Amino acid sequence: MPAELPGGGREATPALQCRQVSRFFGSFPALRNVSFRLERGRMLALLGSNGAGKSTLLRIIAGALRPTYGTVSIAGVELPGEGAKRQVGLLSHESFLHPALSVAENLAYYGQLYGIDDAPAAIAAAAERAGAQHLLKLRVAELSQGMRQKAALTRTLLHRPSLLLLDEPFASLDRASVASLLESLRQLRADGIALMISTHTEHLIESWADQFLHLERGMAISRQGIEGEAEGRRLDDHVAAAVTGREAAGGGRASQPALNQRGESANQGVDPRGVRR
Template sequence: MPTMLEVADLGHTYPGKDGAHNAVDGLSFTVDAGELVCVVGPSGCGKSTLLRAIAGLITPTRGTVSLRGTRVDGVPSELAVVFQDYSRSLFPWLTVQRNVEFPLRGLPRSQRAARAREALASVGLDQAGRKHPGQLSGGMQQRVAIARALAYRPSLLLMDEPFASVDAQTRFELEDLLLRVRREQDTTVLLVTHDIDESVYLGDRVLVLTKSPASVVADLPVDLGDARDQIKTRASETFVDLRAKVAELLRGASHIEDAKLI
């Protein structure tokens, strides 16, 4: 598989009054086309900084991000983002249909509408197009955000803790929804989460980050196959082993940091 995303020696330092904050340092990894890679790390470790640097929303102070071999400079046109906070990332003044059409401005109107309907159908919201986001439940709103990202047909879909703000049941549904649509549309996904179980359940690979400044401590392949099941997969030996491994790595990552502090 060709490489979709390459992050090389990425570092970002936020200037601040109380001294600069080094959020990310020496971060390197690649994501192949069609892969779903989960990035897991302790909260506040710089995961969001990483994601914003890939999305071109911030210019990293060090290192490079390349999409299909082309260095990212500004916001890449073939990339979509799903943020954790769906209620603030959907536009409340637009209907659901118009929200999904929002990124498709370059297309003729009829094509835009058709693509949005198709994307809404794929997340099971074909009836909700005329509603406003405020009239939908949190889980449904996040589906709209996912539909919007899918309608854009991005080469790379970035997801920043996409299921962290919904209840457990909805979360399982949305996780399975993601697995289904990314297979249907052959989308490359980079998903950032602080949830170990989620990273193992969803990922083809799990990247474990250290505490801030974030760098990769482990790159674990997930040998759970393509078909995953919320109950069976989570009970399987491979899953349990992997989640223990990730947890240990994360604990180790924080221990190293603690040791440094002393």
């Protein structure tokens, strides 16, 4: 299982810890002093308007960008350590798959990059979890948006990360694709993978997120009022409703207690220095 991490003290080290992460693009502060931690097997919803720094934060944690200041530790290893890179996977709007190659060819190469021994088995396993078995033989250029997302998710899961980052995963997906992606994510979380999802469509995930991190203009602001809003929220989207229902059944957890639990962990999990109370 991907949740089984090497080493003993996995209770102590969080899946992800950001300390005072800042990033400048020239003189533009895209991210300012963001600090928080995410425990293993938890899910963090990353909220904020466009240009608030969500993508920058995710790319920094994934190791594609360097923070100007601050450090990121994944499973106790500080980036850009090799051990940290092995533990993290990023699903972004770029698939990181070459369009001229088939999904399987792309994945085989990533298997090589991550030094995976039994690549075919790993690809099959990851494709099954992402629901992309039927896509392996196809060229990436020919895939639809939803299929491409599944292929990209397969790539992200290939090396069995303990921390999965998703940057706007629901954008430009049709409802069926959203539903199947949510299903996959829910399953991953049940397997003990820590998730960090940035989204505009928060109603899709807010009912099952443990923590919320709200970025505005590059800064972390907690969203303390979310419980109140959540009670009165409209679950008019039938996809979201279906998924929460399934979660309540599958996770053995009713939606109302989940809300309370979420409220507490949001306060504990987010480093107070990164939070404006």
